[in-house]
Amino acid sequence: MSSIKFGNARQSISSIPVKELAEQFGTPLYVYDLSVIEKRIGELSKFDVVRYAQKACGNIAILDRMRRHGVVVDAVSAGEIHRALAASYCAEASKAEIVYTADLFDRAALEMVVEHGMLVNCGSPDMISQLGELRPGAEVTLRINPGFGHGHSQKTNTGGEQSKHGIWHTQIDDCLLRADQTGVTVTGLHMHIGSGTDLEHLSEVCDAMEKAAISVGRTIHTISAGGGLPVPYKDDETYVDLDKYFELWDATRNRLSERFGHRVSLEIEPGRFLAAESGYLIAEVRSVKKMGDNLFALVDAGFTDLARPVMYGSYHPISVAAKSGDAADREQVEVVVGGPLCESGDIFTQREGGYVDSRRLPAPRVGDYIVLENAGAYGFVMASNYNSKTRAAEVLIENGEAKLIRQREQFEDLTRGEIIPA
Numbered sequence: 001m002s003s004i005k006f007g008n009a010r011q012s013i014s015s016i017p018v019k020e021l022a023e024q025f026g027t028p029l030y031v032y033d034l035s036v037i038e039k040r041i042g043e044l045s046k047f048d049v050v051r052y053a054q055k056a057c058g059n060i061a062i063l064d065r066m067r068r069h070g071v072v073v074d075a076v077s078a079g080e081i082h083r084a085l086a087a088s089y090c091a092e093a094s095k096a097e098i099v100y101t102a103d104l105f106d107r108a109a110l111e112m113v114v115e116h117g118m119l120v121n122c123g124s125p126d127m128i129s130q131l132g133e134l135r136p137g138a139e140v141t142l143r144i145n146p147g148f149g150h151g152h153s154q155k156t157n158t159g160g161e162q163s164k165h166g167i168w169h170t171q172i173d174d175c176l177l178r179a180d181q182t183g184v185t186v187t188g189l190h191m192h193i194g195s196g197t198d199l200e201h202l203s204e205v206c207d208a209m210e211k212a213a214i215s216v217g218r219t220i221h222t223i224s225a226g227g228g229l230p231v232p233y234k235d236d237e238t239y240v241d242l243d244k245y246f247e248l249w250d251a252t253r254n255r256l257s258e259r260f261g262h263r264v265s266l267e268i269e270p271g272r273f274l275a276a277e278s279g280y281l282i283a284e285v286r287s288v289k290k291m292g293d294n295l296f297a298l299v300d301a302g303f304t305d306l307a308r309p310v311m312y313g314s315y316h317p318i319s320v321a322a323k324s325g326d327a328a329d330r331e332q333v334e335v336v337v338g339g340p341l342c343e344s345g346d347i348f349t350q351r352e353g354g355y356v357d358s359r360r361l362p363a364p365r366v367g368d369y370i371v372l373e374n375a376g377a378y379g380f381v382m383a384s385n386y387n388s389k390t391r392a393a394e395v396l397i398e399n400g401e402a403k404l405i406r407q408r409e410q411f412e413d414l415t416r417g418e419i420i421p422a
């Protein structure tokens with residue numbers, strides 16, 4: 001956690017002045033503090049395997065550093081397999097450094113998985129047959145939907161009958177029959193429910209996992225707790241009690257190890273937990289204007305850079321880095337923070353449902369910087385080119401040094417591949 005928890009005046013990120021970062025690399029700019037990622041990895045050391053859900057933040061420099069810390073990855077698309085390979089992860093199934101986990105194979109993903117002989121976590125019965133036809137005798141893991149879910153909104157619920165994810169818990173026998181037809185072996189089970197901080201709910205998930213593993217039997221060598229470890233975005237939010245979280249899963253794993261007569265490995269698959277708090281989006285204030293009773297600060301980043309507020313009504317801590325360095329001394333005012341897009345929903349301070357809200361901040365002026373915090377997960381990866389905006393640059397702070405890990409997109413990138421027919 002940074003020194004200012006949810007501060008609203010900030011002059012630096014990991015001791016480097018925000019102004020310096022903005023002047024050197026331009027804005028909008030994503031900045032990641034590697035030391036935060038390293039700290040989070042360390043907190044998960046009790047698990048046998050930490051598998052990073054790279055969809056949260058997939059820059060190959062970040063994947064490379066994760067790899068050097070012994071973290072493996074999952075890939076939810078052919079493109080994510082490409083990223084993992086670019087970051088020097090090994091594709092071989094026996095090493096399980098990359099697992100393709102999805103509810104379907106599109107043709108590109110199936111081809112790539114077969115070409116590289118990768119391990120697959122199947123989220124639908126069809127995947128077992130499709131893989132088995134091309135790679136008879138393959139080992140797979142199954143993503144199970146235990147019949148109930150737990151998500152903070154309809155869009156993030158990952159279990160139950162409204163969810164498209166996973167294999168329905170009563171269909172395990174059918175899946176084993178399918179697997180037999182092509183000699184496929186089920187060696188692991190996976191549940192990604194997202195219990196958040198709710199340990200009572202988690203113990204239901206563990207029970208469901210145990211039941212599912214028993215119904216598959218002794219071929220099971222790994223169980224995965226999935227992702228969903230929360231990070232606090234607001235003062236009243238907390239982390240999950242990791243010791244208790246581990247204890248519940250560890251007890252489940254131990255019972256299964258004993259029953260099967262071999263050690264069952266315990267995986268965890270966080271995305272947000274590893275990446276969210278490392279990331280900051282720096283934007284420059286380009287206009288401050290009063291609209292009736294509301295004061296708007298309009299910045300050069302929009303939902304094309306950070307989509308969570310408009311997509312989910314998500315809250316990000318916001319701070320002001322004053323160009324003159326005096327944000328902490330300024331009068332605090334209520335500010336609506338918005339972006340440059342021709343879209344009235346382009347507001348960072350909004351609640352779920354699109355209601356415009358304001359934030360109490362040091363009175364911003366044109367030329368100041370606004371820092372959107374906890375933006376490392378589901379930030380840059382959801383960026384788009386809507387309004388023909390070029391996507392931001394990304395910078396990694398490592399050992400006190402700011403290193404460019406992605407160039408800002410150029411205008412040529414916007415029209416690349418477009419064709420005016422003769």
Ligand SMILES: *Cc1c(COP(=O)(O)O)cnc(C)c1O
Pocket residue numbers: 053055056076101192194226227228229269270271272273377
């Ligand atoms: C998205 C995802 C995760 C990571 O979720 P977080 O909430 O970011 O931890 C893990 N596993 C799977 C299969 C996912 O789709």
